[in-house]
Amino acid sequence: MPRLESALVRLLGPQRVLTSPDALLAWECDGFTVHKSRPRAVVLPESTAEVQAVVRLLADAQVPFVPRGAGTCLSGGPTAGTTAVVLDLSRMRRVLRIETADLFAVVEPGVVNADLTAAVKHLGLHYAPDPSSQTVCTIGGNFAENSGGPHCFKYGMTQDHVLAALVVLPDGSLARLGSPAGSRLPGSVDLTALFCGSEGTFGIATEITVRLCRDQESVRTLLASFATMTAACRTVGDIVAAGLVPAALEILDQATIRAVEASVYRAGYPADAAAVLLVELDGPTAVVGEEAAEVRAAFARNGALRIEEATDPNERKRLWKGRKGAFGAMGRLNTDLYVLDGVVPRTRLEEALAGITAIGAKHGVLMTNVFHAGDGNLHPNISYDGRDAAATARTIAAGHEILQLCVDLGGSISGEHGIGTEKLDHVRMMYDAADLAVMAKVRAVWNPDDRCNPGKALPSRSACAESAKWPAMTARILRDEVRP
Amino acid sequence: MSALGTAKTFVADDTAAVATFLGTRPARVRVRSGGSRQLRLPEPGDATVLDLSRLTAIVRLDGPDQTCTVECGLPRADLDAALATCGLELPCPGGGTLGGLFASDPIGASTFGGPSPRSLLLGMDAVLADGTPFKSGARVVKSVAGFDVHKLLVGSEGRLFVATRLHLRLKPAPRCVQWFCRTGLDVAAAIDCLRKLQQEPVPPAAVQLVRAPDGSCAVQGRFAGRAAFVAEMLRRHGLPESAPCWRDHLDPPTHGEVVGGATLVGALPVLSSHLPANASLLWQGGGRFEAALPDAISADAFLHTCANGGVSTLVVHGAPERRGHGTLRDDGHQRLQDGLRRALDPHGILV
Numbered sequence: 130m131p132r133l134e135s136a137l138v139r140l141l142g143p144q145r146v147l148t149s150p151d152a153l154l155a156w157e158c159d160g161f162t163v164h165k166s167r168p169r170a171v172v173l174p175e176s177t178a179e180v181q182a183v184v185r186l187l188a189d190a191q192v193p194f195v196p197r198g199a200g201t202c203l204s205g206g207p208t209a210g211t212t213a214v215v216l217d218l219s220r221m222r223r224v225l226r227i228e229t230a231d232l233f234a235v236v237e238p239g240v241v242n243a244d245l246t247a248a249v250k251h252l253g254l255h256y257a258p259d260p261s262s263q264t265v266c267t268i269g270g271n272f273a274e275n276s277g278g279p280h281c282f283k284y285g286m287t288q289d290h291v292l293a294a295l296v297v298l299p300d301g302s303l304a305r306l307g308s309p310a311g312s313r314l315p316g317s318v319d320l321t322a323l324f325c326g327s328e329g330t331f332g333i334a335t336e337i338t339v340r341l342c343r344d345q346e347s348v349r350t351l352l353a354s355f356a357t358m359t360a361a362c363r364t365v366g367d368i369v370a371a372g373l374v375p376a377a378l379e380i381l382d383q384a385t386i387r388a389v390e391a392s393v394y395r396a397g398y399p400a401d402a403a404a405v406l407l408v409e410l411d412g413p414t415a416v417v418g419e420e421a422a423e424v425r426a427a428f429a430r431n432g433a434l435r436i437e438e439a440t441d442p443n444e445r446k447r448l449w450k451g452r453k454g455a456f457g458a459m460g461r462l463n464t465d466l467y468v469l470d471g472v473v474p475r476t477r478l479e480e481a482l483a484g485i486t487a488i489g490a491k492h493g494v495l496m497t498n499v500f501h502a503g504d505g506n507l508h509p510n511i512s513y514d515g516r517d518a519a520a521t522a523r524t525i526a527a528g529h530e531i532l533q534l535c536v537d538l539g540g541s542i543s544g545e546h547g548i549g550t551e552k553l554d555h556v557r558m559m560y561d562a563a564d565l566a567v568m569a570k571v572r573a574v575w576n577p578d579d580r581c582n583p584g585k586a587l588p589s590r591s592a593c594a595e596s597a598k599w600p601a602m603t604a605r606i607l608r609d610e611v612r613p
Numbered sequence: 614m615s616a617l618g619t620a621k622t623f624v625a626d627d628t629a630a631v632a633t634f635l636g637t638r639p640a641r642v643r644v645r646s647g648g649s650r651q652l653r654l655p656e657p658g659d660a661t662v663l664d665l666s667r668l669t670a671i672v673r674l675d676g677p678d679q680t681c682t683v684e685c686g687l688p689r690a691d692l693d694a695a696l697a698t699c700g701l702e703l704p705c706p707g708g709g710t711l712g713g714l715f716a717s718d719p720i721g722a723s724t725f726g727g728p729s730p731r732s733l734l735l736g737m738d739a740v741l742a743d744g745t746p747f748k749s750g751a752r753v754v755k756s757v758a759g760f761d762v763h764k765l766l767v768g769s770e771g772r773l774f775v776a777t778r779l780h781l782r783l784k785p786a787p788r789c790v791q792w793f794c795r796t797g798l799d800v801a802a803a804i805d806c807l808r809k810l811q812q813e814p815v816p817p818a819a820v821q822l823v824r825a826p827d828g829s830c831a832v833q834g835r836f837a838g839r840a841a842f843v844a845e846m847l848r849r850h851g852l853p854e855s856a857p858c859w860r861d862h863l864d865p866p867t868h869g870e871v872v873g874g875a876t877l878v879g880a881l882p883v884l885s886s887h888l889p890a891n892a893s894l895l896w897q898g899g900g901r902f903e904a905a906l907p908d909a910i911s912a913d914a915f916l917h918t919c920a921n922g923g924v925s926t927l928v929v930h931g932a933p934e935r936r937g938h939g940t941l942r943d944d945g946h947q948r949l950q951d952g953l954r955r956a957l958d959p960h961g962i963l964v
């Protein structure tokens with residue numbers, strides 16, 4: 130066994146250091162399956178001290194490393210190159226402290242998002258950011274990705290809910306960011322907010338302090354179906370223009386509805402509708418009642434075909450079932466699913482969706498759309514056969530055009546899934562060399578020799594194999610398409 | 614009075630002018646927008662003042678999208694007036710110009726878990742100390758592309774880069790607003806009142822505790838939303854209606870100092886027990902506080918007790934050499950903060 134691996138085993142024991150190719154298979158990619166690579170080794174630390182010890186060892190050996198939570202990322206963030214060691218944090222899953230009076234919790238990074246809410250539910254509390262992957266993904270991954278979710282329209286992204294963190298820096302030293310009283314310490318800039326969304330390239334968070342929210346007195350969930358996508362989007366515009374701030378505003382297109390209805394996630398959505406709009410309102414009972422009436426009026430004004438309202442928790446679960454299971458249902462349409470993530474100003478949703486449909490038709494790909502309409506955050510999804518090089522290439526090419534469309538409409542290439550390896554080629558659609566140089570300077574303050582999750586989040590000019598690997602992989606796939 | 618009144622000044626009209634000026638490699642530069650905070654900053658010495666007060670355009674106000682882009686010298690009051698015409702608001706407290714407000718972030722959020730300048734800042738155009746223009750973030754309400762360099766503006770006090778334009782998130786103006794002010798409380802009763810408000814699923818839109826030098830306390834702020842909800846909240850918490858009442862900051866007593874920090878409601882009893890009898894305290898619902906102390910000796914004693922209790926505090930208003938004194942920070946945090954300053958302004962031009 131090489132020296133480094135032996136030293137890791139001495140530190141953590143043989144059960145928590147994985148090196149055999151078979152054992153490493155489960156870590157070869159995340160939810161973005163286009164880029165695959167088996168790491169050099171995977172280690173499973175159980176405490177901050179162990180993370181520090183491993184990172185120090187790797188620093189001495191000048192070996193790159195990649196933090197990983199549940200691996201549900203959809204942009205290749207936790208996928209490691211062959212020379213890197215993965216620090217899998219899923220065993221650090223203790224809720225360390227719950228403060229009901231001051232409304233915060235301190236957790237280890239491997240705590241699963243939904244488990245945190247489950248741990249405080251009996252206290253009438255919850256953790257607000259709710260990625261659709263919340264039953265699996267971890268708070269550490271959410272923090273590193275600045276994850277969102279359906280309820281972020283009202284409650285904000287992860288960045289709005291993380292107050293403080295303990296971070297192991299790439300040299301093995303510790304930094305405490307923020308405090309329970311606020312993510313920005315007085316007399317300082319907000320390092321907690323800066324870390325959030327840094328995609329594992331700034332260090333490893335080993336303790337995270339998050340805000341807890343009181344459960345609302347009343348929740349009402351409404352679903353309306355429409356004959357056109359335009360009508361659904363206009364309804365969203367009307368609801369927002371009326372000054373309402375629903376907890377969630379989600380749209381599913383016809384292809385998604387049909388996929389859902391043909392799957393185990395069947396929710397009774399009308400399969401002939403061009404779109405369904407799911408609206409969730411929460412707050413004091415009387416307020417929610419008034420708001421529901423206004424939402425219904427907006428549905429009616431825009432010619433809703435059918436309106437349903439959940440009258441009990443089971444009904445509410447049913448209405449959400451199709452939305453929450455949408456990615457699973459789409460996964461059945463082919464062997465692979467490419468989940469895209471782009472943002473447009475909410476007022477340009479209709480234009481964006483028309484453009485996306487045209488791009489799908491041009492490349493002959495099977496496209497479905499499910500999205501956070503309130504935020505203008507689109508998720509066009511392409512179902513394809515990853516074993517077919519040409520189909521994969523068409524999928525990537527369509528994705529590229531869709532992201533360019535989002536940028537052209539004044540939006541962003543990612544609303545919540547991050548850049549990872551997937552979008553290294555797209556970042557220049559938004560930022561020029563000067564913008565990227567500033568970001569690289571900021572990263573170098575945390576991660577001076579770029580050993581912490583190298584080759585992610587920012588396109589690199591470095592000739593280092595780790596950094597060049599992923600764009601090269603995409604280029605190879607695209608080249609395959611033009612081969613006879 | 615600081616030397617700013619007599620300092621050399623360069624008045625910029627747009628981003629290009631800022632870049633050109635910084636490109637001439639001035640030795641030291643103090644950024645100023647409205648200028649209302651300059652007395653709280655270290656003395657600028659021989660620095661040239663970069664005056665942004667002419668950058669006053671609302672570049673874009675997209676009502677239906679609830680976002681806007683503004684130049685940094687725009688007075689907050691002018692933006693508020695424009696937003697009122699389309700039923701929107703920038704839901705964070707603070708005055709001066711937008712650039713000054715975001716760069717100094719003197720108040721943070723005005724209620725428990727409420728929006729702060731940081732959460733409302735979507736992106737920016739800025740210029741590095743060496744004159745290189747760059748941008749960060751986006752103008753849409755959600756974007757996780759690249760690192761959030763723009764969030765570094767908040768609290769940077771003009772020391773990292775010069776922002777010229779900000780992309781901001783807006784919110785619908787509430788249908789009904791009612792201010793409240795409950796006076797004549799002792800500290801324990803005021804904290805009890807805050808505790809109850811904190812546990813509301815929909816807390817007040819703004820809330821603060823004000824302790825006068827005689828020890829008497831007031832809890833004041835406003836509820837916002839539908840009329841029936843607002844009325845019910847005031848009734849439930851026994852909060853008397855009042856005219857608008859809000860304090861952004863405390864004035865220092867003659868020869869005295871203002872110490873700023875952040876703390877949770879839970880730590881307020883201990884914090885206030887360490888204040889000398891004749892000190893005043895202003896605690897904002899987002900966690901930030903200011904304490905006005907009669908002299909530097911009592912300020913030092915207070916800083917010391919706060920540090921022992923793990924509460925981060927510093928002198929925010931006092932003699933020039935005392936400003937910033939007392940900051941308690943973790944070594945790793947300090948190293949990162951210093952590193953950012955060196956990385957973005959290696960020659961220490963921005964003071």
Ligand SMILES: Cc1cc2nc3c(=O)[nH]c(=O)nc-3n(C[C@H](O)[C@H](O)[C@H](O)COP(=O)(O)OP(=O)(O)OC[C@H]3O[C@@H](n4cnc5c(N)ncnc54)[C@H](O)[C@@H]3O)c2cc1C
Nearest residue numbers: 198199200201202206261267269270273276277329334545
């Ligand atoms: C079906 C499905 C639905 C999804 N829905 C949503 C959604 O609604 N909203 C949304 O935002 N995302 C969504 N995602 C994407 C994904 O779940 C999120 O990005 C999530 O935050 C990743 O968490 P994870 O624990 O799986 O992290 P991983 O995938 O393991 O890692 C993600 C990134 O975080 C870094 N990282 C992990 N832990 C740490 C740590 N402790 N310190 C520093 N860096 C760390 C990794 O290096 C990597 O770059 C979805 C994914 C799937 C598969």
Ligand SMILES: Cc1cc2nc3c(=O)[nH]c(=O)nc-3n(C[C@H](O)[C@H](O)[C@H](O)COP(=O)(O)OP(=O)(O)OC[C@H]3O[C@@H](n4cnc5c(N)ncnc54)[C@H](O)[C@@H]3O)c2cc1C
Nearest residue numbers: 644646647648649650708709710712713714716770771776
């Ligand atoms: C009349 C009045 C009186 C006030 N009195 C007090 C008081 O006594 N105590 C108190 O705490 N607050 C006070 N405030 C509030 C305080 O000044 C706020 O911080 C205000 O938001 C600052 O705005 P400004 O435009 O005046 O900022 P300025 O004083 O111009 O700048 C504030 C800080 O931000 C930096 N800065 C400004 N613009 C930029 C930019 N574009 N890019 C990068 N950095 C920038 C400056 O270098 C400086 O460090 C007062 C405000 C007003 C309007």
